[in-house]
Structure formats: C-alpha cells, structure tokens
Amino acid sequence: MRAIVQDSYGSADVLHPAEIERPAVGDDDVLLQVRAASLHVGDWHVMAGLPYLVRTAIGFRAPKTRVRGMDVAGRVEAVGANVTRFAPGDEVFGVCEGALAEYAIARADKVEPKPAALSFEQAAAVPTSAVTALQGLKPLRSAGPGERVLIIGASGAVGGYAVQLAKAFGAQVTGVASPAKLDYVLSLGADVALDYTRGDITRSGERYDLVLDTGGNRSVLSLRKLLAARGTLVIVGGDGGGRVTGGFERSLRALLVSPFVTQKLTGLAAVVRQEDLHTLAGLLQSGAIAPVIDRVYPLAEAATAMRRLTDGSIRGKVVVTP
Template structure:
C-alpha cells in the first residue's frame, strides 16, 4: 500500500511517499481503509522528535512507526476477533497511528461512528484537536455556563474547536489570534476577538474565569494577571516550552499552583471513544463545525506539513487518500 513515511527525525523534508506492507490487526483492533487523515501539531512533534522526552516512547533515534499521521476517517475493512462495536463497511473516525496511508490500524476503544453530516475529510480533522479542546474545557477547566473564557491560540486546530465548544457550554468567549485570522475566530462564534499584535490580553482591563493557553508563550505571571482571583488557567500544548520536555513553563505553573488561590493546571490529553461519541452528538446537532482550511492528496502531505510548520494554516488541514 502507499504511505507517507520517515526514516529519521527532522523537518517536513524527511517525509516521503513509499510502498509498505499492509498492517496486520490484533484481536481488539480494527483495520481502517483510510479515506482521509488529519494534520495536527502532535503529528509535527512526532516528525521532529521534539521535545526529546517523547522519543522515550516513540523511538530514540528514529520513529518506531515510520508511517506518519494519527487522526483518521474511513471505512472498516477488517475487525479483530474481539471487536464488538464495529463491522466491515462501517464509516468511522478516531485515532489510528500511521494514518497517512491507504490502510491504518486503530484500537476499538479509539474509534467512533463518523458524524453523518461530515465528509471524510471534515471528520478526519476532528479527533485529536476537538478531543483535546473538550477535555481541556470540561475535565480540567470545569467550564460552566455564564463563565468568561479566554482562548489563546483561538485560530489553530485545538483553538477553533475550543471556541465553539465553550460557546456550546454557555460560556462567554474571547479569542486571541493574529490579525489575518480575526475573521475566522469571529465566524466561529467568539463574543470578542483580540489581535495579539495590537492588544494585550493581560493589560488588567478584564479578567477571566478560565483561560486555555494553547501553544504556550505567555509567562505564568502574565497569565495570572488576566485571571480572576480564583480563576483557572489550563496549559494546552507547549510549542515554546523547551526542547527537552516541552513543558518547562507549564511545570513551573503547576508547581506554584498549590500555593495560589488561582489554579494553574497541567494537561495531557487522552484518546477516548467516549469523547468522540460526545463530539459526534454536538457535530450532528450543528453546535460544532470543523474549521478546515484545505485538503491535500496523500503525495502532497509534506507540503501540507510545511505550511503547518510555518504557521500558515487556518484551523485544520486534511490529507485525502
């Protein structure tokens, strides 16, 4: 089968199209015929091997799984002997390591029925980013109706879902992004949008009950200035958290949190079918719509990754197979 692979860590230049053997499934796994795959920051981290601590689980010198991608949408081609939730031909979406390929393997507990009102490309850009946003808001942020929520990085993959989900849960949402993406965040339903090149969200004029810090650049002190006295800040991702752990700033915040009235929460997303099922309900109800910038065929996956590296993606990008 065709797949996008890498035999070393590095930038998008390490990605190439090749032919590899079709994967074999275990008892609790599903073989998915890939119709589309999503591109996200996690896939970029797996490509570069940074932060370095992640190599302990994914390969010290080179990736254990040479096939790129994690988000997937497609049809079930085969099921393991212990699989009970899916049958051959079902349309599904979820997490399948190595999804930049014609076929990929997913655990049964990391797949859900594809929303009927989404194309495969739209569905493929949901699982990782929307699941992260959902958990950050509910499980960690404990968002409640009527609260004020600030989302830093509102135009990115996780941010575009966080804006919509926070609104769906009844919060008042302020999104922070660059000038060129103000229209996108406004279209997602944000009550207020801040251009970080012109305004300072932490100038003291307004405080928030909950802040989702997606991307990781403001100092902990600056975040606290924008928080209510008993507000919560959730660190989502760590693009500027250092090459070793990627979480230097987040760890400092989490260590300080027990001594503060404000809550600074470290967050690591989980991959769960239950979250996908909840997202399916919200999507089919029209409360959440994937913000897909564009799609690329499988052989152009390196070009799509290059745009992500440069910060030139609005929302999400899909790879179609």
C-alpha cells in the first residue's frame, strides 16, 4: 500500500512516499481504509523529534512508527477477534497509527461512528484538536451559561474548536489572535476578538472565569492577572520554550503554583477517548460546532501539507486524502 514514511527526524523533507505492507489487525483493533487524514501540531513534533523530551516516548534516534498521521476518517475494512462495536463497511472517525496511508490500524476504543452530516474530510479534521478543546473546557460543562472565557490562540486548530464549544456551552467568549485572523475568530462565534499585537492583554483589567492558553508563551504569573479570584487557567500542550522541554515547563510551573493560590492552574496533555468522540459526534451532527478546512492535499503532497501546517497562514485544518 502507499504511505508517507520517515526514517529520521527533521523538517518536512524527511517525509517521503513508499510502498509498504498493509498493517496486521490485532484482536482489539480495526483496519481502516483511510478516506481522509488531518494534520495537527503533534504530527509536527513527532516528525521533528522536538522538543527532545518527546523522544523518550517515540524513539531516540528515529520514530518507532515510520508512518505519520493520527487523525483519521475512513471505512472499516476488517476487525479483530475481540471487536464487537464495528463491522466491515462502517464509517468511522478517530485516531489511529499511521493515518497518512491507504490503510491504517486503530484501536476500537479510539474511533466512533462518523456523523452522517459530515464528509470524510470534515470528520478527519475533528479528533485531536476538538478533543483537546473539549477537555480544556471541562470546567464550563458543569458551570452553566454566562461564564467569561478567554481563548489565547483562538485562530488555531484547538482554539477554533474551543471558541465554538465555549459558545455551545453558553459562555461569553473572547478570542486572542493575530490582526489578519480577527474576522475568522468572530466568524467562529466569539463575542470579542482581541489583537495580540495591540498592547499587553494581561494589563487590560479584564478578568475571566476560564483562560485557555493554546498558543502563547506568556508566563504563568502574567496569565494569573487575567483570572477571576477563583478562575481556572488551562495551558494546552508544550509549544514554545527550548528544544529540550519545549513549553512543558509552563504547565509544570502552573501545577506547582496552583496549591498556593485561590485560582486553579493546570496544564493539559489531551488523550483522545471514545466518550469525548461520542460527545463531539453529537455536537457535530446537530450543527452546534463545525469543522473548518483550510485546504485538502493529495497523499503525495503530504510534506507540503506539513509545511503549510506551521507557516502561520492557515485557518482551520489541513487535510490529506489518499
């Protein structure tokens, strides 16, 4: 089968097409005929092997898994002996191992039936980014409507879903983005869009019940200035920082400070769970949230798609189809 593989860490130049064996189905797995895959910043981190901390999990000299891509939508081709939820022909979306290929293996508990209202391309644009946003906004789901939410990096993949989800949960949403993307943030449903180049947002005097930082490098101390007395700060992922630990030290610092203040300060390393995919499927089917696709690339241009992912110009998700 055709696939996009890498044999060393580096830029998108390390990605190249190859003919490889179709993966074998384990007892708890489903084999997917990939119809679409989408890229997110985690794919870039694995490709680059950065920060170096991630190599402790994915391989020191080269990635243990040669085929890139995690977010997927496709048809079930075969199921393992222990799988009862799915059968060949079912249309699903979720996460897998090696989505940039004609076929991929996924654990049965990492995929969910595809909402009928979505195309395969739209469904592939959902899993990791939307689940991360959903988990980051967990406090809203029990707080009720009217909470004030600030989303830093609101025009990014996670931030874009966070804006839509926060509005679906009844929050008053302020999004922070670059000047060129303020209109995009408002189109997602934000009540207010702030230009991060026009002054220091931490000195605005505004206070929020929840601050979701999806793309900044502001210190935990400065972010606390944006919180209400019992507000919550959620730092998503590990972007920024140095090549060794990236931005993970901010999350660690938040956890260390949190016990000594009235606010809740935490980091989030999201894990895609079936229950979250199920929740998102309902919201997608109802139209409460919707994927935004920047561009669809053929599999042969996966390296170009990866470069586009990090050039700062995209609105929504980059999708790849076999």
